[in-house]
């Protein structure tokens with residue numbers, strides 16, 4: 411159902427600096443925040459690319475003590491957050507710097523709230539469950555997709571329950587994001603495509619969210635335009651800093667939008683898949699996206715028309731049903747052109763997994779702002795189509 415045009419909305423965003431070499435400003439902000447010893451949260455891939463070393467150099471030059479925690483896998487786990495929080499304590503740190511994609515940043519958020527609240531990270535699942543604010547957190551994102559550096563979200567995997575769960579709270583918005591497109595030049599093409607499709611899904615879900623606003627609409631639509639027109643050129647010229655910059659800008663804008671609107675059925679279903687398979691998040695989103703557009707379209711057809719236009723479709727005189735199938739085809743073609751050609755079955759999902767997947771998706775908080783509320787049967791049918 412469409413909302414009133416001016417329903418009450420708030421917009422939360424951290425301070426951020428965007429541009430080439432922003433990563434080199436970490437020490438300046440660490441000083442502003444009164445840091446004494448910094449916990450650097452990163453992962454082995456980002457360490458190997460050299461981005462963490464760049465940050466360490468600036469910290470050393472400014473005389474900061476630091477400790478590096480890099481035991482973070484893709485889809486960060488409860489035990490990785492716990493081990494990181496113990497390490498933070500043991501090393502006597504009083505500030506956190508995350509350098510990496512969504513996984514190190516989400517893990518850093520978990521470490522921050524566990525350290526401040528002295529509670530199990532599983533107790534923060536859901537909306538507004540964090541009481542005490544975390545230590546200062548500086549984020550340097552190195553992928554163009556997760557937007558954890560500006561968002562109120564952290565996604566943690568509880569391997570025991572085989573669940574990826576969301577922590578949604580204003581308390582986990584970082585204190586500053588230093589958004590440096592140069593760091594994305596080391597991303598391989600698969601990661602570039604996966605993270606870009608994640609950003610596209612953030613923007614689309616934000617634009618059709620029941621909590622959207624005129625401000626989030628601006629960011630969401632522009633992010634859709636940027637991803638649509640720059641992903642393929644970026645894959646062809648991965649060292650081109652202007653293309654990389656536009657993809658990073660798209661990620662930022664999509665993040666500012668979805669952090670304030672929440673998400674929808676794509677993310678609810680992708681989190682459920684991620685809990686089962688430990689599969690790349692952006693790829694899960696991308697495989698579900700066309701089918702969820704089919705499901706949601708009639709709830710907000712005008713909004714999907716605008717999404718189609720932002721992706722370059724000519725919608726003049728087109729009937730809604732034609733628009734729906736044109737958008738479905740456009741998105742499928744787009745993701746396949748970016749190299750995402752799997753199906754859920756090829757990722758390892760079987761028909762017998764679907765009832766459990768659907769139940770978990772139905773319980774994911776991202777589902778609340780989807781423009782059409784699905785039944786469990788609806789969700790099962792969407793998984794089957796994407797199989």
Ligand SMILES: [Fe+2]
Nearest residue numbers: 556608612691
């Ligand atoms: Fe996402």
